[in-house]
Amino acid sequence: MTTTTPPESQPFQAEVAELLNLMVHSVYSETDIFLRELISNASDACDKLRYEAISAPELIADGALPEIRIRPDKKANTLSVVDSGIGMDRQELIDNLGTIARSGTKSFLSRLTEAKDGTNLIGQFGVGFYAAFMVAERIVVTSRRAGSDQVFVWSSSGGSGFEIAQASDEDATRVTRGTEIVLHLKQDASKYLEGFEIERIVRAWSDNIQFPILLMPEEGESHQINSASALWQRPKSELTPEDYKQAYQQVAGAFDEPAMTLHYRAEGRQSYAVMLFAPSTKPFDLFDQARKGKVKLYVRRVFIADDADILPAYLRFVRGVIDSEDLPLNISREMLQNNPQLAQIRKAVTGRVISEFENLGEKEPEAFGKIWDAFGPVIKEGIWEDFERREKLLGLSRFTTTKGGNRSLKQYVEDLKPNQTDIYYLTGDSVERLKANPKLESATARGIEVLLLTDPVDAFWTSAPLDFGGKPLKSLSQGDIDFALIPLLDDKAEDKKDVSGADEATTIALIKDALGERVSDVRASQRLTSSASCLVAGGGAHDRMLERLLAMQNKAPTTRPILEINLRHPLVAAIAGDKDAAKDLSFLLLEQAQILDGELPEDPAAFANRLTQLVLRGIAKG
Numbered sequence: 030m031t032t033t034t035p036p037e038s039q040p041f042q043a044e045v046a047e048l049l050n051l052m053v054h055s056v057y058s059e060t061d062i063f064l065r066e067l068i069s070n071a072s073d074a075c076d077k078l079r080y081e082a083i084s085a086p087e088l089i090a091d092g093a094l095p096e097i098r099i100r101p102d103k104k105a106n107t108l109s110v111v112d113s114g115i116g117m118d119r120q121e122l123i124d125n126l127g128t129i130a131r132s133g134t135k136s137f138l139s140r141l142t143e144a145k146d147g148t149n150l151i152g153q154f155g156v157g158f159y160a161a162f163m164v165a166e167r168i169v170v171t172s173r174r175a176g177s178d179q180v181f182v183w184s185s186s187g188g189s190g191f192e193i194a195q196a197s198d199e200d201a202t203r204v205t206r207g208t209e210i211v212l213h214l215k216q217d218a219s220k221y222l223e224g225f226e227i228e229r230i231v232r233a234w235s236d237n238i239q240f241p242i243l244l245m246p247e248e249g250e251s252h253q254i255n256s257a258s259a260l261w262q263r264p265k266s267e268l269t270p271e272d273y274k275q276a277y278q279q280v281a282g283a284f285d286e287p288a289m290t291l292h293y294r295a296e297g298r299q300s301y302a303v304m305l306f307a308p309s310t311k312p313f314d315l316f317d318q319a320r321k322g323k324v325k326l327y328v329r330r331v332f333i334a335d336d337a338d339i340l341p342a343y344l345r346f347v348r349g350v351i352d353s354e355d356l357p358l359n360i361s362r363e364m365l366q367n368n369p370q371l372a373q374i375r376k377a378v379t380g381r382v383i384s385e386f387e388n389l390g391e392k393e394p395e396a397f398g399k400i401w402d403a404f405g406p407v408i409k410e411g412i413w414e415d416f417e418r419r420e421k422l423l424g425l426s427r428f429t430t431t432k433g434g435n436r437s438l439k440q441y442v443e444d445l446k447p448n449q450t451d452i453y454y455l456t457g458d459s460v461e462r463l464k465a466n467p468k469l470e471s472a473t474a475r476g477i478e479v480l481l482l483t484d485p486v487d488a489f490w491t492s493a494p495l496d497f498g499g500k501p502l503k504s505l506s507q508g509d510i511d512f513a514l515i516p517l518l519d520d521k522a523e524d525k526k527d528v529s530g531a532d533e534a535t536t537i538a539l540i541k542d543a544l545g546e547r548v549s550d551v552r553a554s555q556r557l558t559s560s561a562s563c564l565v566a567g568g569g570a571h572d573r574m575l576e577r578l579l580a581m582q583n584k585a586p587t588t589r590p591i592l593e594i595n596l597r598h599p600l601v602a603a604i605a606g607d608k609d610a611a612k613d614l615s616f617l618l619l620e621q622a623q624i625l626d627g628e629l630p631e632d633p634a635a636f637a638n639r640l641t642q643l644v645l646r647g648i649a650k651g
């Protein structure tokens with residue numbers, strides 16, 4: 030005897046209501062995708078059932094492979110997508126079809142509202158089930174969790190909420206396991222009742238869904254309309270670029286083209302098939318804190334998990350499938366973490382993905398450039414995290430430098446100047462600002478190439494001790510720089526040295542006295558040629574950019590910088606000669622340097638005031 034729960038109305042989570050509103054009033058032309066989304070959910074449900082049935086075989090007592098049925102009904106103007114998968118109980122219906130759990134949803138929705146054509150963005154997000162509201166004015170979902178004697182009906186016409194109720198006897202008899210989704214189609218969506226239209230969409234988007242998809246026409250025989258093969262198990266020679274594209278779009282729920290495809294079978298100590306893709310566009314949650322990967326793990330074609338952390342977090346954008354022949358089918362998700370066989374697979378596949386990137390970088394630099402543009406900031410996390418592959422990841426990295434875009438460290442090292450032993454870089458907010466940074470001056474005068482690093486992650490990985498090909502990486506805004514042995518491009522420039530040289534000891538003493546605690550030291554600079562001053566971090570301190578980022582997050586106390594001055598600069602030279610103005614001039618040197626680093630002077634009003642006073646004095650003198 031089952032207890033009866035009365036029908037109940039529930040509101041959608043605010044994000045769902047907003048998404049539905051967007052879907053209904055939007056101009057998305059790609060309405061076809063609703064079917065792909067429903068089939069994909071149905072397929073996931075079949076996968077989950079097969080997985081649960083490994084430890085509870087009674088769930089599929091009939092032994093039949095779960096399947097997906099599509100039933101158009103012109104008279105009723107409905108299209109049904111039915112699966113005999115895992116199904117949902119009452120709470121699951123409420124949670125899964127009433128909320129969106131993914132973080133970052135709010136900010137994504139506001140981007141979607143602003144976008145002109147949201148299809149691409151929608152692809153990054155994956156609206157899933159809710160896409161059905163593009164074509165349906167009312168949706169009724171009847172579901173029975175596998176093994177349960179209770180059946181529930183979820184229904185909604187979009188808007189602000191849904192109803193949930195216990196199924197009638199008739200409904201319960203019809204849905205013996207899994208989920209039936211009935212779409213009451215909108216007026217202009219009746220084309221989705223045509224068999225040929227359904228077949229076309231399934232071929233285009235869902236052909237390689239592993240479970241049979243059956244079309245149940247109103248007249249005539251039902252028949253299977255997909256090939257239902259595990260594509261990754263087929264030999265490469267049988268597959269076309271179009272097959273790979275479809276497989277990628279299906280497995281990733283994406284709309285773009287894969288930027289790289291890696292398909293192979295490993296034999297030997299372990300056998301497994303690998304089909305992985307690098308997308309060409311960024312997903313919306315690339316920088317999500319959870320940093321979860323999305324490579325699906327199968328064992329002998331049975332889906333096991335989609336979060337088995339097969340690839341390291343810095344490759345979390347890679348999508349696809351690994352299908353092992355050797356892992357035990359009944360491996361629990363908890364056991365995946367510590368399974369030594371899986372650890373070997375992880376290691377081998379990670380190495381292979383990286384060497385594939387290396388190949389692409391060498392043979393098809395443009396194709397690799399696309400991947401780098403989209404995912405470089407993520408791959409660079411690996412330089413910090415993956416000690417073992419650090420040099421390889423540095424080798425993969427592409428940089429904007431003072432010589433141009435898309436430069437590799439290999440190219441950098443080939444172009445080293447005579448006596449140059451280090452690889453120089455500067456971190457900051459934008460390439461334009463970095464190019465104008467005075468810390469580049471001395472390097473520029475010697476034709477030394479400098480990496481201009483502007484991704485937030487750059488401040489972090491560069492804080493590890495790094496070298497490439499035996500050449501250490503060195504920041505131009507940290508510690509001492511010695512360019513003495515590297516010749517100037519224009520060797521006469523050196524003559525300017527004594528033109529208006531200030532008395533070093535006196536000048537430094539005056540500035541130190543004026544600035545007191547604001548700086549940790551004042552030094553003559555090797556970095557500057559034409560600017561008056563710059564700020565650098567001490568050798569043992571965090572680089573300036575990292576310091577700023579950490580300070581923003583209150584993660585570390587700030588350390589005082591070192592002020593470097595250019596003794597040849599007239600402003601610096603003036604300090605020793607004009608004791609009255611020495612204090613104001615010293616502050617000006619500090620504040621100018623802060624501004625050039627993209628910081629604000631601590632007291633902007635005092636800065637403006639000082640500047641005014643000095644200019645007025647200048648005018649009066651003139």
Ligand SMILES: Nc1ncnc2c1ncn2[C@@H]1O[C@H](COP(=O)(O)OP(=O)(O)OP(=O)(O)O)[C@@H](O)[C@H]1O
Nearest residue numbers: 070071074116117125126154155156157158159208
């Ligand atoms: N046919 C179904 N059978 C069982 N559960 C389902 C079915 N359709 C949807 N669900 C459940 O509802 C959840 C939400 O589905 P939805 O399509 O909105 O997002 P998703 O599939 O999780 O995400 P994405 O679309 O990005 O893959 C699913 O995760 C699943 O738990």
